[in-house]
Amino acid sequence: MAKSSSGTPSRERIVAGAADMISRRGLSATSIREMAKHAKAPLGSTYHYFPEGKQQLATEAVRYTGEWVARSLRKELAAGPAAGLRAFLALWRGIVVDTDFHAGCPVLAVAIEEPPADEVPPALAAAAEVFDQWEGLLADSLREHGAEAEQAAQVATLIVAAVEGTVALCRAKRSTDPLDRTAAQLQALIDATIKH
Amino acid sequence: MAKSSSGTPSRERIVAGAADMISRRGLSATSIREMAKHAKAPLGSTYHYFPEGKQQLATEAVRYTGEWVARSLRKELAAGPAAGLRAFLALWRGIVVDTDFHAGCPVLAVAIEEPPADEVPPALAAAAEVFDQWEGLLADSLREHGAEAEQAAQVATLIVAAVEGTVALCRAKRSTDPLDRTAAQLQALIDATIKH
């Protein structure tokens, strides 16, 4: 994965590793001990770098993934919404295939963990922000290419939701066929949206 | 939830309760002890009814949910694909809203849990079958209403994936707005698919 510019290398290794493990097993099934071991860091270091514990680590992992995807999205959307969609799809396809259908999206994994009663954990709030960010990038690009505002927002939400769902379908079926089918339909939808 | 016709009432209560808990917290974050307590059944009973342990219980919970949704889908699809989509969306909206954004789809929750190396746990296989079943019902209905076969399959996959993803988005944002946006686009897509 791409390297950010701030923070101790060891600290960032932990965050990136946490994102990877959460994308495979989900948040509550991933222990801090395993995250530390996966990043070849001592357990004590995780509580040194992330004094608020697991929640803080999960929050940073979500934001890390969010920014990583947003960066790719921003770059490819310069060539238009269709190119952005292709990049978005290729990115997730790469993760699913490279891990032999073992990994998916850590943001989705965090989003579907039940929060404690009447409380919103920071990691869940971060997941919501990341989804908003991705939708915003797509919607802006659609509008810039002639789509009406509400149409753009609807299509952007559909793209993010559909891709997230499709990744899950691919993992269950151990096949990339769902990704192919979703890609074809979303591609056509974008064409129809910006042409009208 | 609807009642099936087979099995001890107590056994079914455990399965239905397990499905509910998995849809909130995910599989690995849900303990057998909690499932038993939630169904007001003794812990020993779970191992009496489900001698293969947690995996078997999870598998049955996935199939139970799959059949419950499929039943609703079959019934409403009799009035056409658009009606089926409306029912599918309303069903998930009900779950999300009734639980104050705490529950989602147990099938998705099971689908994104990492399987052990080179092995496919029965619960994951069941999730794949359930997704196939839902897609099949939708695709059949689309074809019956004039859609070409490949188009029908693509749209059916998109619907299932998009709705699953949208439910996750709603949970993260604690809002049903994503469901509204997705609904509008999918509705239009069905209209365009069966008209052409």
Added chain:
DNA sequence: CTCTGGCTATAACGACCGTCATAGTCTAGC
């Protein structure tokens, strides 16, 4: 050299996990 502060090593805390074993209770059929 000493000293400071970032980082690590190690052990422990109570709590919960999946699973199993055993003994007990209850009901249906004879």
Added chain:
DNA sequence: GCTAGACTATGACGGTCGTTATAGCCAGAG
């Protein structure tokens, strides 16, 4: 009444969990 078999009650097993505490290392500043 009695016995068989379905179900329950209880407790234990080794293991892992999140988190904290404490002591140690080791670079760089003075």
